Amino acid sequence: MTDTILSLKNVTKKFGRQLALDNVSLDVKKGDIYGLIGRNGSGKTTIMKVIADLSNETYGQITLLGHAKESSKYNQGLNRIGSAIESPAAFNALNAYQNMKIICLQRGIHDFSVIDETLKFVNLADTGKKKFKQFSLGMKQRLGIAMALVNQPDFLILDEPINGLDPIAIVELRELLVKINQERETTIFISSHILTELYQVSTRFGFIHKGKMIQEITKDEFDAIVTEGIVVKVEDAAKAAVVLSENVTDDFEVLSQHEIKISSTSLSVAEINKLLVVYDIYVEGIDK
Numbered sequence: 505m506t507d508t509i510l511s512l513k514n515v516t517k518k519f520g521r522q523l524a525l526d527n528v529s530l531d532v533k534k535g536d537i538y539g540l541i542g543r544n545g546s547g548k549t550t551i552m553k554v555i556a557d558l559s560n561e562t563y564g565q566i567t568l569l570g571h572a573k574e575s576s577k578y579n580q581g582l583n584r585i586g587s588a589i590e591s592p593a594a595f596n597a598l599n600a601y602q603n604m605k606i607i608c609l610q611r612g613i614h615d616f617s618v619i620d621e622t623l624k625f626v627n628l629a630d631t632g633k634k635k636f637k638q639f640s641l642g643m644k645q646r647l648g649i650a651m652a653l654v655n656q657p658d659f660l661i662l663d664e665p666i667n668g669l670d671p672i673a674i675v676e677l678r679e680l681l682v683k684i685n686q687e688r689e690t691t692i693f694i695s696s697h698i699l700t701e702l703y704q705v706s707t708r709f710g711f712i713h714k715g716k717m718i719q720e721i722t723k724d725e726f727d728a729i730v731t732e733g734i735v736v737k738v739e740d741a742a743k744a745a746v747v748l749s750e751n752v753t754d755d756f757e758v759l760s761q762h763e764i765k766i767s768s769t770s771l772s773v774a775e776i777n778k779l780l781v782v783y784d785i786y787v788e789g790i791d792k
């Protein structure tokens with residue numbers, strides 16, 4: 505099998521006059537956990553929908569597991585993917601097992617032993633009669649992933665599964681992603697609007713902004729760039745950016761809601777720390 509699981513070439517999607525995707529090209533390689541990073545409205549869900557054939561692109565080429573979207577064999581690719589796009593499509597009044605059973609039936613799976621096995625895999629084995637509406641957000645996200653795993657996919661597409669989770673649930677979800685990737689050898693394409701949420705687990709990143717792919721970069725390349733400056737972890741990166749800009753330098757980049765990379769070489773770690781503390785900005789850490 506080809507090493508490229510998914511390839512988009514110059515994919516454009518218009519909603520009326522609005523350009524939601526503007527010439528997007530990207531490649532996901534076998535074994536990747538590909539983090540698609542972009543703000544709200546940047547086009548992440550739209551990319552996932554055109555890949556999963558929930559929506560049509562306006563122009564461009566998409567190839568999934570070796571099959572071009574315009575070919576009748578694209579369905580063979582779709583049969584080997586699992587996806588959770590937008591909020592988990594589960595029934596509120598049903599428990600985990602019942603929701604999984606519906607997905608199995610929809611996908612033509614009649615061996616229901618996969619249900620208990622998958623619920624155990626995502627750490628939802630003990631939820632018994634608890635209904636979906638009583639689940640925590642972390643449990644809901646894990647059930648969404650379990651539902652996407654029932655057909656043992658080669659490729660998993662997950663739209664913002666970390667959004668809104670508390671810190672413990674984030675750690676659990678990251679561990680689950682790594683487990684799926686390593687134990688099941690599943691390539692993963694996952695989106696987030698916060699880089700730091702995916703930084704620890706992704707092997708490659710694509711940064712999308714206003715429908716355009718700004719940069720595709722491997723984790724190693726990303727680390728090399730980041731280590732050239734000082735990365736400051738703060739409670740509120742936007743506030744810290746204003747303080748830096750008004751007092752010392754504009755030579756910085758906001759990496760996420762909580763991280764700023766300062767490239768200016770004239771500032772020491774101590775000077776940066778002191779300045780931010782003086783302006784009441786809680787500094788969680790500084791890496792040089």
Ligand SMILES: Nc1ncnc2c1ncn2[C@@H]1O[C@H](COP(=O)(O)OP(=O)(O)OP(=O)(O)O)[C@@H](O)[C@H]1O
Binds near residue numbers: 519542544664
């Ligand atoms: N069905 C639709 N009709 C019209 N415009 C749409 C439709 N779906 C998405 N859009 C627009 O396309 C752009 C990209 O939306 P998309 O949902 O892909 O972004 P996103 O990065 O997933 O954002 P979010 O994190 O908020 O879900 C947005 O400007 C959005 O308003």
